[in-house]
Structures are given as C-alpha cells and as structure tokens.
Amino acid sequence: MAQLSDDCFAFGGPMRTVAETVALIRTRLLPVTETERVGLALADGRVTSEVVMAGLPLPAFTNSAVDGYAVRGTDLPTDAPQAFALADRIQAGMAPSRPLAPGETVRIFTGAPMPAGADTVFMQEDTVVDPSGRILLPPGLSPGANVRPAGEDVAPGRIVIASGHRLRPQDVALLAALGQTEVAVLRRVRVAVFSTGNEIVAPGDPLGPAQVYDSNRFMLMAMLARLGCTVTDLGILADAAGPIADALAEAAANHDLILASGGVSTGEADHVKSAVEAVGSLTFWRVAIKPGRPVAMGVVKGAAFIGLPGNPVASFVTFARIARPAILALAGTQETALPATPLRAAFAYAKKRGRREYVRVTLLEGADGVLEAHKFPREGAGLLSSLVDTDGLVELDEESAGTEVGATVAFIPYAALI
DSSP states (O other): OOOOOTTTTOOOOSOBOHHHHHHHHHHHOOOOOOEEEEEGGGOTTOBBSSOEEOSSOBSSSOEESSSEEEEOGGGOOSSSOEEEEEEEEEOTTOOOSSOOOTTEEEEEOTTOBOOTTOOEEEEGGGOEEOTTSOEEEOSOOOTTTTEEOTTSSBOTTOEEEOTTOBOOHHHHHHHHHTTOOEEEEEOOOEEEEEEEOTTEEOTTSOOOTTOEEOOHHHHHHHHHHHTTOEEEEEEEEOSSHHHHHHHHHHHHTSOSEEEEESOOSSSTTOOHHHHHHHHSEEEEEOBOEETTOOEEEEEETTEEEEEEOSSHHHHHHHIIIIIHHHHHHHHTOOOOOOOOEEEEESSOEEOOTTSEEEEEEEEEEOTTSOEEEEEOSSOOTTOTHHHHSOOEEEEEOTTOOEEOTTOEEEEEEHHHHO
C-alpha cells in the first residue's frame, strides 16, 4: 500500500494551478516499495526498482559498419587508386581466420568482426575488382572510417537504466542487447475504481426512464490499464454515504488508490464527500482547470483517494492532468513533460484568466498546406463524441485570455495523455 498519513493532503488556501497541484502530488505521494523481477517480455511499462549497469561493452567487439573491404590504416591510398590482394571473406557471425598483413584487404560484411590489424573499411560501391581479382581502393578515406569500435555504444560499467525509470520498448531492447533476461521492478499500483449516481446503470442492464449507461468507469479503467495498474472494478455504488463509506474502507485495505467518478461536488445529492470523511479525510482541491471542477483528493486508511467529475470530458481531462501524475508518483516514477506542439489556431476562443483550459481540436491542413487546429463545433463536458472525433487538446494557460484565428497555440495529442 502507499505510505500515506491521514493529513498528507490536508492543505487548503486559494485555488491552485494545475502545475501547483501536480507539484504537491509529487511531494506528498510516496511510491510503492514492494519489488519483483520480471522477464523482458513483460517489462514494458514497468518501473525499475534499481539501477541497471552494463556488464559488457556494446558492441562487444570492433566490427564493420558497412558491406565492403577492410584494410590497415597505414595502407590507405593517398594519391591514386591502389590494388590490394584479397585475403579473406568475413561474414557476420564469423571469426577472422588470421590477422591482416600489409597490402591485403578482406571482404567484410556489416556487423562482422574486424581482423587484427584492420581499422578502416571501404564501402563496396566505392571499390572495383580488377581482372586479376585484386581490389582497387580509391584515395581519400580517413583511418577508422566505417568501423564501430567495441564499446562505442555502451561502455562496460555504465549505468544504462536508472532506478525509477518507466521502461519503454527501446529500453527493453537495450537490456536484451546486454544479455539481461529479467529486470527488477516495483510492483504494479493497485487501483480500485467505482462510479456513483442513481442516474447511471451498467451497460447491458435495463435503462430506467431517467438513466444513462455508465461510461466513465470503463474509460478510467482503460486509462489505468495503459499506465500498468492492477485494477479492481467496484462497479456502481449506491448513491448514499453509508454504502460508499463501507466500500471505501474495504478497498483501502488492499489498494494504493481509490478512484471515483461522480458525486464529488458540493451538492446535497453528492455523498462521496461525507463518505470519505467518515472513514478518512478529504480535501477538495480548488483546481483552476476547465473542464474539470470539481476534483477531490484525500486519504482513506492509508490509501490515496481521488474523486473526478461525472461529466465524461471533465473526467478524462482531470484524469490526464491530475490523476495520471498521482498514479505515476505511486508507481515510483514521474510524468515527463507533455509534448506541446505549436500549431496555428483555426478558431477563436475566449477564456477567463487565472485558470488553465483545454479545448478539444481536430488537426487539418489549411489552404496553404500548414497544419491547423480546428475546435470541436459544440461545447459541453458531457459530449463523448468530442473526445472520439478529435485528435487532442489545445492547452491555454492561466495567463491567456483565449486565442484568435491565426494565433499559435499549444497542441497536446491524446496519445501523450493516455
């Protein structure tokens, strides 16, 4: 479980920016501590629990970077093409049969080890084979050309993977190249998810006259899965403080985080606040974000609690910008900077200063061939189609009063958020 005290989120004060909120998350949430070793095939997305050092050089031996002919650097032609006797043929995976003597060359292929004495390779397209079978090599090549020295990529003893690093496919490839078969990682973050509200029912159940199907819970579980979490679905909890409090207390016993959708505003029909306070402590974060308010966070018997809004778009945005950094902190790593791409706005939009807003946009080429961000034509934090039919979000920071057609805006693709 997460190492949390009941007052670790007990801070109030003025409305906080998104950046301030994320900074507090990083300082207040301690990562899981249990570790395990997993095979490389299962390592992608896991967070390392210790540094990994290279036990051998990469490449392990000096080899040719091209298909061609290897020679001694002291034999390189200087003024005119020079003929060399062909002494050997070395393919990748073969060991040289002998050292290279002066005036000799060997036919060598990409990745094949260089014979002793050779330190330079001519590309095969720059060479000519004369009628006698000798190899004519041109002047102008520098010693050491087209050769990969041993350890050029990675020197032995170098730290190649830091502790707390969320592994990517390229990291897994490097570990494999170093001969690793497994890696030490922190265990997965355990998250319990529930929805609340008498107006929602599970997909497949009959709909009442004023009910809708629960979509947020499935969206959040999918986003959690992409973050590598172990997810427990608590379903739709009865919209009453008592049952919610009982479920929270039970879930806190074996989860690091409890994630709720809906019921966290201050309305008289929103019971999550009183339920959390009955079994733990809750601070409503006044986060300056749109769509998104309200967002709640607290502690229930040592497990973190995050309550997201019930509107689907608001739930998506606050998960991406608030819950995601919290989950990564629990997992023992940090969120990397979001790749905000400058693009031309094809829309005008006015906003209040002091809060960060996210506008759903589609990318299309303008008449001049320049990529533009086009705003989704309708407003509303309940429009799931606005997430499905767009490519990402334009982020307008707290100092901005909006944007105009033709202005440069910061675009964040959905792929960077999930």
